[in-house]
Amino acid sequence: MTTRQDIAAALxxxxxxxGHPMPPRTPGRGQGWPVWQRRSPLTLxxxxxxxxxxxxxxxxxxxxxxxxxxQLTEDVLAALGPVGVIEEIRPDILQSPQDGAQxxxxxxxxxxxxx
Numbered sequence: 001m002t003t004r005q006d007i008a009a010a011l012x013x014x015x016x017x018x019g020h021p022m023p024p025r026t027p028g029r030g031q032g033w034p035v036w037q038r039r040s041p042l043t044l045x046x047x048x049x050x051x052x053x054x055x056x057x058x059x060x061x062x063x064x065x066x067x068x069x070x071q072l073t074e075d076v077l078a079a080l081g082p083v084g085v086i087e088e089i090r091p092d093i094l095q096s097p098q099d100g101a102q103x104x105x106x107x108x109x110x111x112x113x114x115x
Contacts, residue, residue, distance in 0.1 A: 053109040084113035
């Protein structure tokens with residue numbers, strides 16, 4: 001299993017989250033995926049990979065978005081902790097690459113893994 005798949009599998013252990021190794025075509029509530037940011041050599045045999053991990057939240061109702069973010073934060077941290085080092089988790093807005101699509105509220109996790 002690759003690190004990308006490990007992150008997706010860990011996200012899928014969170015109740016209500018479907019983890020994906022790649023961004024879904026039409027992301028919606030309850031989906032999560034990693035985006036690779038950089039690779040830094042540690043030794044000749046090991047590298048550190050930096051990731052952004054997105055978990056989508058309900059759109060439209062601010063109160064529902066806030067409540068779900070509050071509930072998911074601990075679960076997402078607990079699921080991803082065994083996969084790598086969590087640097088931060090924060091609420092965010094993800095702009096969709098699709099024309100006319102609404103921005104998505106997300107939790108954004110910054111983390112590193114070692115290969």
